[in-house]
Amino acid sequence: MFVRTKQHPKNQVRVEPIIMNTPHKVLVRQIKKFLGASIVISPEWEKLLEAISTTYFNFDADRTLTERSMDLSSKELIEINRGIEEKVKTRTKEFQQEHARLLASVSSFPLGLLLFDPDNTIILRNENVASILEIATPYYTATDIVLRFPKETDITENCRLCVTEKRSIELKDISIGKKFVRVLISPIFLNMHTKEDVLGYTFLIEDVTEQKILERSKEEFFSIASHELRTPLTVIRGNASILQHFYMDKIADAEVREMIGDMLTSSERLIRMVNDFLDMSRLEQKSSNIIAEAFDLTQIISEAAKELQELAAKKNLELRFDVPKEALPTVMADKDHVMQVLINLIANAINYTHEGSIVISVKSFSTFLKVLITDTGTGISPQNQALLFRKFQQAGNSRLVRDVTGTGLGLYISKLIIEEMGGVIALEESIVGKGSTFSFTLPLAVQSPTI
Amino acid sequence: MHTVFIVEDNKDLSRMYERAFRLNNFEVEVAFDGAVALERLQTMKGKPSVILLDIIMPNMSGIDVLRAIKQDDTLKHIPVAILTNSLKKENTELFLSLGASAYIIKLENDAKDVVDRIAKLLTKAE
Numbered sequence: 001m002f003v004r005t006k007q008h009p010k011n012q013v014r015v016e017p018i019i020m021n022t023p024h025k026v027l028v029r030q031i032k033k034f035l036g037a038s039i040v041i042s043p044e045w046e047k048l049l050e051a052i053s054t055t056y057f058n059f060d061a062d063r064t065l066t067e068r069s070m071d072l073s074s075k076e077l078i079e080i081n082r083g084i085e086e087k088v089k090t091r092t093k094e095f096q097q098e099h100a101r102l103l104a105s106v107s108s109f110p111l112g113l114l115l116f117d118p119d120n121t122i123i124l125r126n127e128n129v130a131s132i133l134e135i136a137t138p139y140y141t142a143t144d145i146v147l148r149f150p151k152e153t154d155i156t157e158n159c160r161l162c163v164t165e166k167r168s169i170e171l172k173d174i175s176i177g178k179k180f181v182r183v184l185i186s187p188i189f190l191n192m193h194t195k196e197d198v199l200g201y202t203f204l205i206e207d208v209t210e211q212k213i214l215e216r217s218k219e220e221f222f223s224i225a226s227h228e229l230r231t232p233l234t235v236i237r238g239n240a241s242i243l244q245h246f247y248m249d250k251i252a253d254a255e256v257r258e259m260i261g262d263m264l265t266s267s268e269r270l271i272r273m274v275n276d277f278l279d280m281s282r283l284e285q286k287s288s289n290i291i292a293e294a295f296d297l298t299q300i301i302s303e304a305a306k307e308l309q310e311l312a313a314k315k316n317l318e319l320r321f322d323v324p325k326e327a328l329p330t331v332m333a334d335k336d337h338v339m340q341v342l343i344n345l346i347a348n349a350i351n352y353t354h355e356g357s358i359v360i361s362v363k364s365f366s367t368f369l370k371v372l373i374t375d376t377g378t379g380i381s382p383q384n385q386a387l388l389f390r391k392f393q394q395a396g397n398s399r400l401v402r403d404v405t406g407t408g409l410g411l412y413i414s415k416l417i418i419e420e421m422g423g424v425i426a427l428e429e430s431i432v433g434k435g436s437t438f439s440f441t442l443p444l445a446v447q448s449p450t451i
Numbered sequence: 452m453h454t455v456f457i458v459e460d461n462k463d464l465s466r467m468y469e470r471a472f473r474l475n476n477f478e479v480e481v482a483f484d485g486a487v488a489l490e491r492l493q494t495m496k497g498k499p500s501v502i503l504l505d506i507i508m509p510n511m512s513g514i515d516v517l518r519a520i521k522q523d524d525t526l527k528h529i530p531v532a533i534l535t536n537s538l539k540k541e542n543t544e545l546f547l548s549l550g551a552s553a554y555i556i557k558l559e560n561d562a563k564d565v566v567d568r569i570a571k572l573l574t575k576a577e
Contacts, residue, residue, distance in 0.1 A: 230536040230558045231461050238467040238562035245563055246474045271558055289539070 024053035112205035115188070116142065118163055118198060120156075132207045134177060145203075148176055155183075162187055162201050173208065182206045222281045233271050240264040276409045280391075283416035290337055290420050294330040294445035297338070297369055298323055301360055304342035312350050318357035319350070328362060331369055331442040333421045338442065341414040341425070345373045345438050348410065353377035353435070368441045372428065379432040388427055389415045414440070453573055454478040456499035458488040458516065459534070460508045464557070468503065468534075471562035475570070485511030489519050492526055499529060501569055501576075504551075506535045506542070514549070521550040530576050532569060552576075 028049060103126070106113050112129035114122055120142045130138060133148045149155045158169050168186040184204040190197035240263045251257050282288040298321075305321045312319035331338075349358040356376030363370045380388065392408040411425075418425040423441040430436035455477045459465040462483065469479045480499060482488035485508045492498070502520070506513035513533060520526045530552040535542070543554045552572055555565060 231464060234536065234557040235461075235463040235467050238464075238471065241561045241563055242467070242471055242474065275558070289541070 024049075024056050027053055027056060110207075112203075114145065114203040114205075115200060116159070116203060117200040120159065123200065129205060132179070132181060132205050134179075149174060150176075158183075159185055159201060159203070163198050166195055166198060173212070179207055179209045180212045182208050218281075219285065222278060229274055230271075233267060233274060237264065237267040237271060240267055276413060279413050280409050280416070283413065283420060286420070288337075288417075288420070290334045290417070292332050292334055292421060294332055295335055296328070297331045297362065297371070297442065298328060300335060300338055301342060301362070301371065304339055304346060305360060307343065308346050308350060311347065312358060315350060315353070317350060317353055317355070319346070320357060320359050322359060322361045324362055324364070328364055328369060330445040332445040333423070333442045334417075337417045337421065341417050341440060342371070344410045344414050345440075349373055349375035349377060349436070349438070356435070365441075368423065368443050370439055370441045372437055372439045374435065374437040376435040379434055379436055380427065380430040381432050385427055385430060389425065418442075452476060452478050453500040454480060454497070455569060456480045456482070456488070456492070456502045458482045458485065458502065458508070458513070459505045460484055461505075467562060468565065471566050472569075475566045477566075477569075484509050485513060485516040489516050492520065493523065498526065501573055502529055502531045503534045503565075503569070504531050506533060506537055506546075514546070517546065517549050517551060530572055532572060534565070 031049070106124070107126045107128065110128065112132045113124070113126045114129055115124035117123050122140075122142055122145075127138075129135070129145075130140065133145065135144055135148065137144075146155045153171060153174050158171060161167075162169050162185040166187050166189075168184060171183040171185075174181050174183060182205075184202075184206075186202050186204075187195075188199045188201055189195050190199055240260060243260045244264055248257055248260070251260070279288070301321055302323070305319055309319055346358060346360065353375045354377070358373065358375045361372045361374070363372065389411045391412045415425050418440045422443045425440040426438070428437040428439045455472050457465050457468050457472075457479060459468065459481070460483050465481050465483065469481055472479050480491070480495075482491055487510075488504075489511065492502075504513045504516060508516075513535070517531055517533070520529065520531060527550070531550065532553040532555055533546045533551045534555050534557060536557045546554055553568060555568055557565075560568070
């Protein structure tokens with residue numbers, strides 16, 4: 001009639017199908033005993049017996065089934081219950097451990113962390129928040145946080161933007177009391193990839209006071225260097241130069257005269273170095289005086305070439321500027337700084353060329369001009385090419401010297417200058433033993449309309 | 452003979468410039484701060500031919516001394532050359548607009564160059 005199968009790992013109940021047409025053997029025997037063996041089993045009797053048997057079978061089967069399942073379920077229930085209890089215990093412990101780990105890691109980094117739900121309720125916090133924001137109570141609310149920030153920072157609006165526009169927002173250098181903090185507000189997505197379902201947002205607070213102090217002292221250092229270091233250097237060089245100009249004929253000892261000469265050369269070198277360091281730091285801090293104006297580049301190149309003509313002549317090198325036949329459009333850049341880069345690149349070329357020439361040319365493009373300085377010098381090996389334009393590229397290995405002042409900063413400074421003016425500086429080509437071509441670009445003052 | 456009035460608070464520097472000018476046949480007067488310089492300029496009988504003026508000085512800065520000189524009818528004709536180590540580009544225009552005749556950066560100019568610049572300035576003035 002039916003098959004009942006109940007699966008359980010340990011117990012399995014299986015009730016076999018009931019075969020209806022077989023009379024119940026015990027029942028038949030009992031009836032025979034009661035009525036006497038002589039009784040003739042007629043078809044009517046057989047039908048009756050069959051009916052009684054079926055009822056009995058069914059009743060018996062149901063009873064067994066009920067008994068068994070009753071028995072089983074209570075056992076099972078206990079078992080299941082125990083299992084669940086175990087699992088709850090383990091999971092609770094795991095959860096507690098996970099929570100502790102999360103809190104520990106969240107507390108260990110030197111940032112203040114808050115997790116908000118989309119309704120701006122704090123759902124997680126670490127201890128650093130209160131200490132960075134100098135909040136006395138550990139039971140602060142979102143409002144307490146907002147109140148710690150200056151009005152103009154508009155924390156509330158920024159949090160709203162983070163959730164609605166689903167993007168991270170960074171707020172730099174916010175002053176809170178005597179501190180400076182940086183804040184990063186990022187949305188929490190249920191799925192990072194689809195970026196759907198914003199579950200809230202994280203609110204990271206970093207105390208950047210120390211960083212600011214360091215930055216400021218770095219700036220102060222350079223301003224000290226610019227004034228305090230430059231003054232004594234001026235005195236040393238000035239006196240050495242006076243000695244050389246006015247007293248050389250009065251000094252009989254050749255060695256003393258040589259000493260004076262050395263002092264002068266060294267002080268001049270030291271001055272160049274100090275100037276390079278200052279240049280670099282000002283360019284890196286974007287506080288250099290780069291003032292762009294429209295000017296004729298060919299004129300500046302001619303001036304630079306003229307200035308270095310003597311240096312080239314001393315080495316019997318030809319220094320030539322191939323002035324373009326057609327007038328070039330003006331560029332938008334800082335004249336003095338372009339001059340500085342030109343002097344650096346041309347002097348480098350002279351320095352690294354033993355015979356032949358240094359040729360300067362200009363190519364015109366739709367939005368910029370490109371200056372090329374080609375020499376027939378020593379060339380730069382591929383592995384050293386990678387080091388060009390880097391800070392102190394000369395410092396580690398004197399063979400890499402490609403720098404006139406000797407600080408290893410010449411090309412790095414040139415790169416900073418050109419990039420600040422919106423151009424690109426590059427080594428176009430270099431073959432060891434054949435020569436190198438350096439180039440830089442400068443934007444045109446008036447951008448020709450593109451068709 | 453020309454007289455140069457050096458206003459410079461750093462004594463090593465002022466001595467060095469003084470030496471350079473004397474060796475180039477200048478007469479030299481020196482003051483170590485702006486306020487003293489201005490007072491001396493106003494009281495001295497023979498006015499200097501040229502003034503070399505530092506910017507950063509105690510008591511009275513170079514900019515205030517320059518303003519005072521240019522507002523004083525007995526002094527305003529004297530050419531003033533600013534002598535500084537400040538690298539602020541905008542300073543140049545500011546001082547020239549206030550009436551300075553030259554803006555010389557100490558470190559970029561040898562003592563001899565400074566003397567030459569001043570000599571040239573005086574020839575131009577004459």
